[in-house]
Amino acid sequence: MISKKMQEAINEQIKNEMYSAYLYLSMSAYCTKIDLKGFANWMRVQYQEEMFHAFKMYDYLLDQDGEVKLLAIDQPPHEFQSAENVFKTTLEHERKVTAMINNIMDLAVTEKDHATNIFMQWFVTEQIEEEATAKDILQQIKLAGATPQGLFLLDRELGQRVYTPPAATAAE
Ligand SMILES: [Fe+2]
Numbered sequence: 001m002i003s004k005k006m007q008e009a010i011n012e013q014i015k016n017e018m019y020s021a022y023l024y025l026s027m028s029a030y031c032t033k034i035d036l037k038g039f040a041n042w043m044r045v046q047y048q049e050e051m052f053h054a055f056k057m058y059d060y061l062l063d064q065d066g067e068v069k070l071l072a073i074d075q076p077p078h079e080f081q082s083a084e085n086v087f088k089t090t091l092e093h094e095r096k097v098t099a100m101i102n103n104i105m106d107l108a109v110t111e112k113d114h115a116t117n118i119f120m121q122w123f124v125t126e127q128i129e130e131e132a133t134a135k136d137i138l139q140q141i142k143l144a145g146a147t148p149q150g151l152f153l154l155d156r157e158l159g160q161r162v163y164t165p166p167a168a169t170a171a172e
């Protein structure tokens with residue numbers, strides 16, 4: 001069983017994860033538009049990761065006999081000025097998401113909801129990686145992206161990212 005308040009919090013976060021997916025898909029389109037197809041690929045994979053996050057919460061709510069309520073997703077921006085700004089925005093966004101995940105964790109602790117606490121730990125760990133990756137790529141853009149050659153090489157590297165669903169959870 002899961003409390004009404006926790007159900008609301010998770011439904012809200014399903015929406016936030018879908019917004020993240022939407023935001024990264026919008027960034028992917030922007031990157032294609034400015035001829036950075038590798039960046040676009042990276043963002044499209046990121047879109048899939050965020051959809052995976054949303055579905056993970058969706059499945060959890062249903063497993064717990066909760067009610068899934070899909071909420072309206074905001075329109076993401078579609079103009080991002082530069083590749084550097086794309087990753088600056090990504091890092092800022094992921095930091096916000098980390099705060100949201102922490103709030104759900106706090107609620108799980110307050111409610112002594114051990115199941116949700118354990119479930120949400122996966123997301124706490126995931127956010128460490130999300131922030132670190134965004135920060136790392138932003139740093140690479142700052143160091144190498146200033147020259148067309150550097151940006152070209154970085155684009156080629158980001159073009160190699162392939163979506164792989166997390167192994168441990170894919171089997172669930
Ligand atoms: Fe996410």
Ligand SMILES: [Fe+2]
Binds near residue numbers: 050094097130
């Ligand atoms: Fe994320």
